[in-house]
Amino acid sequence: MMDRTAEATTGPLDGVRVIDLSTVVMGPYAAQILGDLGADVIKIESPSDTVRLGPYRNTRGMTPLNLNVNRNKRSVALNLKDETERGRALELIDTADALITNMRPGALARLGLGYPEVAARNPGLVYAHAQGFRSDSDRAGNAAYDETVQAASGLVDVANRAIGRPVFLPTILGDKVSALTIVYSVLAALLHRDRTGTGQHVEIPMTDTLIAFNLVEHLSGHVFEPPVGSTGFPLSMAKGHRAxxxxxxxxxxxxxxxxxxxxxxxxxxxxxxxxxxxxxxxxxxxxxxxxxxxxxxxxxxxxxxxxxxxxxxxxxxxxxxVLELDRAGEDPYVREGHLLDVVEHPTEGAIHTVGIPLRFSATPGSIRRLAPLPGQHTEEVFDELATQR
Known part of the structure; x- marks a missing residue:
């Protein structure tokens, strides 16, 4: 069993504080990656958060998905509808370098957590807001899930043309590609902040992100005007494109x-x-x-x-x-690269954790904390905040 503390390092983002005000996969996964790279990530979640519901072994809420997207974070439980607790959240945000959220703009505005209100208190903050559709579009307020984004981005059309069925790709591609986009957007904005002292609002619309992602190769002959061929990358669309x-x-x-x-x-x-x-x-x-x-x-x-x-x-x-997921931990490449290790979680016992795929020669990332219980670090974080005043 791997000792997760044996090789713990500070990472290239040591000293950066990120507030994770997001749910489900996209935002939490982005925040976890920043945590893997050394950032101090504080997850603010409701004491009655239902997103963590699902299969579990020892502790309700400690689901496989939660364990996979919430490591290297500290969890603070706050009811943002309560004025006092919302004030405590703002105090934390005042200390942050970046904030990641996928709450709808209307909800953020009602809570006083929209970018204008937060930037007035912390002008150096990088405020990364992800949502299904672009905020200046007529779909801005529409609910969005990975499947709707796959449809709206053309991925379902590609699948339909390639295999004759309008299926969704069997992975939450929209969430994960958007999470990676959040990460590089936050890093770019932090670099700008460090050069100028000014933070900014960064919008990451999932649908726009997946359209851009999809069209890299699938725009194909329609790159030219007029077109010189059809859309769809020929190799990927070929009937023989299979294992x-x-x-x-x-x-x-x-x-x-x-x-x-x-x-x-x-x-x-x-x-x-x-x-x-x-x-x-x-x-x-x-x-x-x-x-x-x-x-x-x-x-x-x-x-x-x-x-x-x-x-x-x-x-x-x-x-x-072809890697069989049921046997991934036995695969020599996976095992030797520590891409899937068994670790001991404080409350859930032995679990598999996905490794960090990046290799930094001077400042490698590390898994310093396994996924916390909801609200586990509320007292610790606010005790720290009190000593810093």
Missing amino acids: VPTRDGLACVIPYGPQNFRDFFAAAGRPDLAEDPRVNGEAIADADVDGLMDLVEECSPSLTTEEWERVCAEHSIPMAS
Whole structure:
């Protein structure tokens, strides 16, 4: 079992204080990343917060999702509808470098926690506000969830065109991509603040973020006006864009270029296919990709996954075995990189925690605190605040 304190470091954001006034995944995940990088993150949550409901082992509210997005934080329980407790929240915000929230603008204004009110007290604050739709649009007040954002950003259209079904991607992509956008937006605004002394309001609309994310490759031929082709990145939309079976599992095998295909077919014991005219020109024609990938799938069961790993590494063919999530902790790459470790939580016992994927040579991030109980640090935080006055 990993000792989470053995390698604890201050991290590149040591000395930065972040107030996490957000719920569900997007805001909390962004705040956790900043905490992983060394920031002092204080999560303000309602004493009756229902978002933490879900399956748990020992303590109500300590759900898998909560354990995954609230580490490296201290939790303060405050009822923001109570004037006295709202005043205590403002005192905390006065000490912060950044605030992250996904509350609706109307609710923030009613509580006196909108940007104008908060900036008047703390002009150096970076105020990161995330919501489903842009604030100056006619959808500004609409409720938004990951699925609605996937639909509004075109991701459902891409799925429908690629596989013939308008499905949602089986991950909360909108929340997590928006969380990463919050992180780099906050860091950029903090850099500006450090240069000028001035904070600012940063708006992160989920739908706008996912539209920009989606169109990087899928705008495709419509980059040009008039268009020179259809939307949709051809490789991603291809019928053969899928993992293939090996003798004992599944793998992603993506030959690029004629030589990759020839080497693959030769290794599969199909020298006849290695002589196919489609893989003996200067490049692979777009019209031939689906047919060739069908042949890759036909040949892939000839070797085990481990054998394909060796062949593909030898011939520089892009390849990866399919990680089975149920066995992720047993995967050598995951294990050696500490991407999933077992740690001892103070109240929940042994749990798996996801590692920090970034590597800093001088100021590495660290997991200093596991997810707190709701309100666990209320007294500690306000005792600190009293001594700083």
